[in-house]
Amino acid sequence: METYEFIPFGGHQLLTAFHASASPTDPCGCAVLVAPIHEEKKAAHRPLVDLARRLAAEGYAVMRFDPRATGDSPGDDDQPTLTSWREDLELVIDRARGKSGLHRVDLIGLRLGADLAALVGPTHDFVERTVLCVPLINGGRYLREVRLRGKIRGALTEADGGDGAADTDRGIDYGGHYISPQLIQELEAHDLMAADSTLARPISCVDIRGRDSMTAPLSALATRLKERGARVDTRVLIDEPFWNALGPVVPEAFIDGMVHVLIREEGAS
Numbered sequence: 001m002e003t004y005e006f007i008p009f010g011g012h013q014l015l016t017a018f019h020a021s022a023s024p025t026d027p028c029g030c031a032v033l034v035a036p037i038h039e040e041k042k043a044a045h046r047p048l049v050d051l052a053r054r055l056a057a058e059g060y061a062v063m064r065f066d067p068r069a070t071g072d073s074p075g076d077d078d079q080p081t082l083t084s085w086r087e088d089l090e091l092v093i094d095r096a097r098g099k100s101g102l103h104r105v106d107l108i109g110l111r112l113g114a115d116l117a118a119l120v121g122p123t124h125d126f127v128e129r130t131v132l133c134v135p136l137i138n139g140g141r142y143l144r145e146v147r148l149r150g151k152i153r154g155a156l157t158e159a160d161g162g163d164g165a166a167d168t169d170r171g172i173d174y175g176g177h178y179i180s181p182q183l184i185q186e187l188e189a190h191d192l193m194a195a196d197s198t199l200a201r202p203i204s205c206v207d208i209r210g211r212d213s214m215t216a217p218l219s220a221l222a223t224r225l226k227e228r229g230a231r232v233d234t235r236v237l238i239d240e241p242f243w244n245a246l247g248p249v250v251p252e253a254f255i256d257g258m259v260h261v262l263i264r265e266e267g268a269s
Contacts, residue, residue, distance in 0.1 A: 139187030
């Protein structure tokens with residue numbers, strides 16, 4: 001069963017979707033899914049819904065959510081920041097614990113959602129395992145990708161009167177998604193490799209690509225997380241980068257891989 005509700009939070013509201021476990025009186029665990037943003041969020045929406053439903057069928061309780069001013073959560077365009085999204089994730093973690101009746105939850109983050117999970121999960125008492133799926137690692141790199149994609153989009157649509165990413169001192173308009181100056185500043189400063197706090201929780205670093213080898217940046221991140229004390233496992237899933245897909249994609253290897261990480265291998269949280 002899936003239920004939807006808006007959670008009030010400091011004058012804002014967050015839309016959440018709770019997927020009850022197929023064994024609601026005895027769920028084997030609870031997971032919070034942390035989605036990407038902007039165009040990647042749209043493309044990843046259906047695969048993450050499919051993942052939530054699969055995990056629920058396997059006995060997990062699952063919560064999805066839209067951070068403030070994204071998806072169906074209301075808010076002004078200039079409100080979202082990495083700081084505000086971290087606050088939203090912490091609230092959703094508490095809500096998922098209450099809805100599932102479990103003390104701890106697991107986090108599965110994709111792209112920027114993985115970076116948010118990395119900032120919150122490994123240092124949060126109520127998070128058991130944090131799964132980082134193709135994290136950005138470096139926010140400046142993501143902004144360069146946004147600007148490049150905007151130029152490509154603009155070149156392709158110029159003849160039809162369209163435009164791409166308009167980068168001004170007032171922020172970036174990326175295909176109808178606004179990236180505020182404050183968010184740009186936070187992304188430019190964001191670098192998971194630079195963090196140095198001690199970590200004690202398990203972390204899974206997951207790459208999703210067309211070949212059976214992990215990219216150098218993600219491999220370096222896994223090494224850095226181990227240096228900080230985390231128990232890290234790494235894996236590569238051979239699947240399409242569905243967060244960039246132009247049409248519907250069913251990333252079966254991704255979904256199977258997440259089930260394997262949370263249930264088949266790790267057991268109950």
